[in-house]
Amino acid sequence: MNKIWLVAKETYRREVKTWSYLLMIFAPFLFFFLSFGIGMMTASNSDGNYIGVVTANPALKQAVKKSDDFDNYATKAKAQKAYKDEDIDGYVLVEQNNNQLSATYYSSEKMDDDVKSELMANLHAVQQQLNLSQAKLTAKQSQVLATQVKFKQSVKHTEKKSFSSDPVKQISFWALLIILYMLVITYTQVTAQDIATEKGTKMMEVIFSSMPGGDYFTGKILGIFGEIVTQVLIYVIGFAGVYFAAPYIDGFSGVFKQYKPMIDQAIGNLASWGLLFTIIGLVLFIIFAAFCGALVAKSENANKAVGPLSTLMLIGFLFTLNMSTSGDTMFAQVLSYVPFLSSFVMPARVIMGAASNWEAAISAVIALAATVGSFIWIRKIYPSLILQTDDVGPWQNFKRSLLN
């Protein structure tokens, strides 16, 4: 066990120290900050400003107070000053003449449609009250007039399940797909390259004279998993930093506030089945990447060796991508139980609400069994694969190792 850790540590240390690894980890941050910085510069004064409202009506004042988009100003002069100082985008002057409300908007630009409809709704409500009090109705009459349509939704999912309409599901779906894709493509390459390079140095006999080859394989996989955990942790910390700092960043807090519930829900979606399937899928892909790397005799061929894995992953990726429009097809249902592909398809089905927890659990168990089985099997033949250093091609190498 001690030696397994030594190998894991060494594997981890060697990879994490390389430039390519550091670049890979920090490139997205660099990209983010660059694009964010540019975005901040170009959009610095268009965001987060309010519209001033000048009104004497108490009900309207109350409504404005509650709104995110409007601010009360006591007098027109004050609103004008705030507008000049660019504290607000513009201001609305609401006047009341004989129970008739009229509003005028002063600004350099037209009012946003959302904002306008919010304002209009408020104005309508106030006007309605004015009308009712003007009509001097009896209690009964006003009650009758206040009767509103009862609206209830009874939605039956008769059409194909999909998530094209739900932004939260879309965010979760895309995040999951991209995270899994990125991690799989990166770490299958890293793994195969690492193992093929090591094999290429032909020093594995020395190592296998110090510890069982199977233990060495376990150590390698642990080390590579450590690399993944490091990357994911750095991203999680980076994301958490943005997540918790966002409310305090000027000009960003507004947007963030608006999307926070969605983000929270998306995190919820990901942190459940998505996470489990991502982990299982990754480990499965990595185990086979190690296998592929061990099959070739030259490290240059490592990329070629993971070809079948890349294809498999691409199938999973593209198929799941297509599911965002085609929905939960029969084919998707089948593939969501096939190891390798299930890591992409099943979480997508769960997110779109097409698969129950039971189905997800069964698929997870199948994927887990496949992973454990492959691990045990590859662990067993790994030493003979690695010690087969003649350049006879992957297939011959594989057959020979079974004879050992």
Add this chain to the structure above:
Amino acid sequence: MLKIEHLNKSFGKTQVLFDVSLNVPDGRILGLVGKNGSGKSTIFHSILKFVDYTGKISIDGHTFSAKDYDDIGYLPEERSLMPKLTIADQVSFLASLKGMPAKKVKEELPDWMSRLAVKGIPMDKIKSLSKGNQQKVQMIATLIHQPKLIILDEPFSGLDPVNVDLMKQLILEEKRQGATIIFSDHDMRNVEELCDDVVMINDGRIVLNGPVNEIKNSFGLTRIFVRTDKGVAELMTLPGVKDVVLQNNGVKLLILKDEKYGKEIFDTLSAGQYIQTFDQEPPTLDEIFKMKAGARHE
């Protein structure tokens, strides 16, 4: 003591080792010789459990187990290290797998490097070393944890004569410190010089096995080196002579059926004549090797 009993090994349908049995007693050096492809490396791979086999291999009376790893030093036939690592990192890592603390490696490494005359310092990258120096670093990695059983697959190949001598001294030093050593080689002179015991293997079968002196003497003093004017044809007619081989310095080598013919030949050749050289000896291991392995080898 390393003990191999009835070792058989096949790769698929091709059998490469046939009923190989040998012992390496504690504190002795055994040389394993044989042609290319005769199965030397495969024997080592069997000892180290790199391959499956039938038969029994035991170390100090028990079959190979995880505990034994730390007591073995193995130099594989294909030498190589991780080019991007420093000497210190490479040796430390390999030694740590043998249970040796990195701190101790750090302390001892400079001493080893000067003993083996490795040019450079521990912080040098492996790739900056010449091939021979890399081999020596690998030898350090093989021995630094003070293994009890040392397995060397062709340890002298690729080294110049000076370094071959250096390596021989190192092996003898390990023996003095009580290590049990088994190594393979093509060059019989190395074996004759270093080994207590020799095992000769041909096409997967042991053809000779025993202490070097006993083996040589078992062939008797069947070699006569003589300096004489007589021609080859005439020498062939002498009693008991199987063959005559011209040596490079005018010396002729007579190969006898039995050592008992020596006196008779001496009498015949020396009758009334001065003989500058007359030397009766056992065959060299090299000759024995060639006899046993057939003339076609190498």
